[in-house]
Amino acid sequence: MPLVELKDMLQQARAHGYAVGAYDAVDSHFVAAILAGAEAARAPVIVSFAESHFSHYDFPALVACAESLARRASVPVALFLDHGASMESAVAAIRHGCNGVMVDASHLDFEANVAATREVVAMAHAVGVPVEGELGYVPGVEGEDAERHPGEMRLTSPEEAAAYVAATSVDFLAVSVGTVHGRLRGEPRLDLERLAAIGAAIEQPLVIHGGTGLSDEQFRALIERGVAKINYYTALADLAAAALAKAKSGYAAALDAARQAIAAEVVRTSQVFGAAGRAEEVLAACRPWRNVEHVILFNWSAEAAGRAAEFEREGEAILAEVPGVREAVVGQAIHADARYQRAWLIRLASPAAEAAYMQDARHLEYANRVFRPHAADRIKGDYARE
C-alpha cells in the first residue's frame, strides 16, 4: 500500500505542526536511500523528481522504480513532480506514476501565474491529483552554488497569497520568504513575520523550496508558521558525492556508501522537521493512493474483424493521451475457447481519473465512432487493488 494521498499527508502535517521532507531523487540509488532513511526514521516522505534534472535520467523509468519501491515500503510515501515546466509535464508525470504535481509558473507575473496554474489545477483535480503552486520567486538552482545563479528574489506577499489560493484552488503553496535553491555560504535571512502573515491568511499547507543550508532553528521557525513540506536536495547530493569520492573499494561499495550518506541525512532532517516517528499515525489518517484498472472484455463484430488491428492501434494512441490514463493497451485471450477474445486494459491513476475518463471528449469520440458500433459484444468493470 504505502503510496498515500498527498493532500491527506500534508494536511495532517500542517494540522499537527510538523513538515514532511520532499527529497529530489536523481537515480534509483537516491530513491532507495530516501526510502531507507524514511523507514529508519519511521517518517512519511515525498520522493520528488525535478524537471530540471530530467536530462540526467530517464524520468518514466525512475518513477516506475520509485513506485515499485514505494509499494513495498512500510512508511507512507508520495511521488511528486517538482518544478514541472508545462501542462504536458504534469499530464506525463501523472501518467508515469506521480500522485502530486507542481507546475512552476512563479517566474510569470501574478495574473499569468494564476492563469497557468488554474489550468493545471483543473486537469489534475479532475483526476484526483493535488497541485502545488508557487507565488514569489525563489532564486538559485538545485545542486549548484547559489552565488552562480543570483536571480532576483521576489518575496511572497500575504495579500497576494490569499488571492492566489482563492483564484487557483492550489492544494499547497510554495512561498518565497528568503530561502534560495542550492549551496549557500552562511544561513539565509528569513522573513518570518511575512511567513506568519501568509500562514494566518491561508489554511493550505505551505511549502519551502531551497531547504539546503537552513539551520535546525530556522526549520523549526518555518514549521511553526505553517510550513508542512520542505524541499531538500543539494545537501543530499553533496553528501552522496563526497561519499563516492572517498570510497576506495569498488563501484558497488561506493554506491552503498552514497546511499548510507543520503539515508542518514534523511533521518536527521526528518527528526528536525518533526516527521520522524509519525509513519503509523499518517498511515492511519491518510487514504491510500489507488490506481484503477478499467477492463473491457470484448469481441469485434464479424464486419469489423478485418480492421481490428487498425481500430486498436488508433484507440491505443488516442486513449493513452487522456489525462489520468497511465496505459491503454489491447490484449488477446490466451485460450482459444475464451468467451471474449480481446480485452482493453486501461490503467488509470485513481477512481477520479476513471470518472474523468468516462466523460473525456477524446475517449467518447473514439468510443462512439469506432469501438461501440463494432464491439457490441462486451462486458466491462473497474477494479482497484486492495
Ligand code: 13P
Ligand atoms: P535545495 O537543493 O536548496 O535543498 O532545494 C531543493 C528544492 O527546493 C527543490 O525544489
